[in-house]
Amino acid sequence: MSGLALRNVSKRFGDTPVLDDVSLEIGADELLVVLGPSGCGKSTLLRAIAGLETIDEGQILIDGVRVDRLAPGKRGVAMVFQSYALYPHMSVRENMAFGLINIGTARAEIDRRIAQAAKMLEMEHLLGRRPSELSGGQRQRVAIGRAIVKEPKVFMFDEPLSNLDAALRSRTRQEIAGLHRRIRTAMIFVTHDQTEAMSLADRIVVMNQRRIEQIGTPLEIYASPATEFVATFVGSPAMNILPVAQATADGAFLRVALGDGTQLETSLPASAIKDGALRLGLRPEAVRLCAPGAGDTNATVEFVEFLGDKTHVHLALSRGDRVVALAAAPCTARPGDETGLVLDAAAGHLFGSDGRNLKAAPA
Amino acid sequence: MKARARDAASGEALSGALFVAPYLLVFLVLLVYPLVSGIWLSLHKADLFGGSQYIGFENYVRLFKDDVFRKAVWNTCYFVLLTVPALTVIGLALALALNNGTRRSAVLRGLFFSSSVLSVTIVTLIWRMVLVPDGGLIADLLASLHLPSVPFLSDARLAMPAVALTTIWWCIGLPMMLFLAALQQVPKDLYEAAALDNAGWWRTLLRVTLPSIRRTALVVVVIEIILQFQLFGQAQIMTLGGPNNASLPIVLFIYQIGFQRWDIGYAAAASEILFCIILAAAMTQYLASRGRS
């Protein structure tokens, strides 16, 4: 098969596991984003694929060939580093040529590839310059160009946008998406920024604590988070999590009672009930304000964030639980107001004590 | 499966060893071996012709009883006391005076450091022709004032101060440069704050500048102690340690015993004592820099 495959990859530093039984497949023209908080193992995963870290167990295959024992330069991969890691004493052209000279590429072929990449990235005028003479955005481009000329089978990005300012970051994101449409190579993009992940990915891999939590399209990740971690990590503001005091399975659907006695009906069949404490996850758009007493429960407005096209209302329920509601842009709520709340539990998720979504297929 | 990580690690270990090995070989053969064999020698009665006999600590006992060695230790300490405070204070004063961007200061910095790059033999040649009573620069100047000349190098009381003066002239560049580098690193806003607080020149010096460079001052003092304890060339060339051993330092004692009288074991023992003194000074620096940072 073509593309990249990881099979049961594990790695430890001494007694500390840094990758725990990771399996993954990436199609030959797929852009996969690895998303997770810092320290979750996503950079280690990338470095293991590149060969910059050895693995203790498992296999890594590129186009069906095992590469996990090969030197980094022999794996057919290229990487854009967070710091770009351009060679400061070489011109842009020399930076791009270095990797090709090392594998004995013919001079004419090197020139052809550099010319082609420079044209694609609109940086022909930069070829004679040193990295110190380039702006942050230009360095980023050179780093991408240096990877492109190697015509790698797998193209890797390690948080490449984190050193750019907000405006440039958004533009470069679009350029990387455009680049992927043109060169149709397997790409792995590591980030802790969910916006980057959602906007770029064909599929997202969410990692936490050295393990893969979920693999899915951006829509699947958002709409059907497999675990409470995925549910709260993706989405802004984060999903509201409310402890369930009691769950009852006497009707067609599972019913839950919150700590303040509020009764809600979910969209889960009654048979999905599980032992142990449950938690109800509601995205802010599933929480709406209404007149006091007219909704499922009442709450006190603590704090109102007006964001132009919409408003986030932070509320405290009577038992002290806090929720965020999404409201229309002109919102009359003021801190201290009593308000009613409609909680659309049918659009919500229930998480078991193991953190897994009851809606998802059993693990 | 475990073996794989080990393969990569052993490859790295092998290349690590290859990168380090050439220096390590030189280090072991030319520094560690002579150090150990020097200590071994110091426990022997040994001469140039290979005769060698184990005598335990007898060389050290002899040293403590040897008036010439005790004199050499005292002379060396006296020399350090003459030079180190002067080098530190003058070096600091020059750095304060020359720490600005003017062309004049740049030229003077170059002048004060220029003597440091000369070799000891040139410096002593120059200063002999300054100090000798017969035709020296000082003697000529005194003569023009109708004053008698002073026999700096042949008067037992003046020989060591004369060697010290030569040494200060030779070595003033390094402390000055170290202090200049430290002054450059005092944050400018400290001076601006002091100026806003109406602090005068002296107050700024005492309350802002000196506290900011005390670490460097310590480094200067310890480096100079280590360097000046190794006094050799100036005394060997200018006075031959005389008159009457008045300017004989430890290193010259070692040289005379080891390479003129060829009492090698005895010279080795004296060199181990010097080693201990210098090691103590280096340790002081290490501990002090630890304590402050």
Place this chain on the structure above:
Amino acid sequence: MGQTRHGPGRIAATAALALAALIMAAPLLWTLLLSLKSNAELLRGTGTAFAPPYTLQNYADIFGHSAVFGWLLNSAIVSLGVTFGVLALSSLAGYGFARLRFPGRDVIFILVLFGLAIPEQSVIIARHQMFSALSLHNTYGGLIFPGLAAPFGVFLMTQYFRAMPKELEEAAWLDGASRFRTFWKILLPLSLPAQATLGIFTFLATWNDYWWPLISATNSDMYTLTVGVASSQMNFAQTNGLGFLMAQAVFASVPILIVYVIFQRYIVAGVSRAAA
């Protein structure tokens, strides 16, 4: 200082600085003047050096006195040999200690650091015996080898390589470069400022070294300039005279002063790093 002084204090400070500069410069000028006088005049008294006539005869005599050129050549060979040797050994070892993992690395590095505290005097006697046994005295090897053992360069280069971003190396490995090629094409060129500083200090120290060449090079053909000038000085009575001796001092100072002027920037950089 961030402030300037005013009034009498300022005048006193300027006067003190002028006096210090005079004391610094006077012996140098005195030497230069003596070297420009004929021996006949100096025999009448060195006070004659303050007034013309001046002559370049003493310098002309140096060019007829081949020993000085031999010493100069010896100094150059030994100093360059030690400098290149130290740069090569220190760069290799510095990279190994900074970046490669091998068993015992940290312990070995600490042992090498302890070497910084070993003064030359405590090893010189045993080293002299060892070189006698190996018949290395009065050879260039005998003069060069001891200089290669100093751990300072290893310490400096290790610090420098440690501070370099690891990603540069990783990028080179991904670019298919071997460990040695990465070292040679990426890290070594980037360490040039440190190499320059280490090189100039090593060169100066070797050029000016006195003790080791004094005891190792006993044959006057193998004298370095430092030892040679000392021997002329000791044999003062046998030389062509005072003017010639002082011309030798000036002549011997010129190469090192040229090196100093060219590399001043790196000397200042090196001292600044030591102070920080």
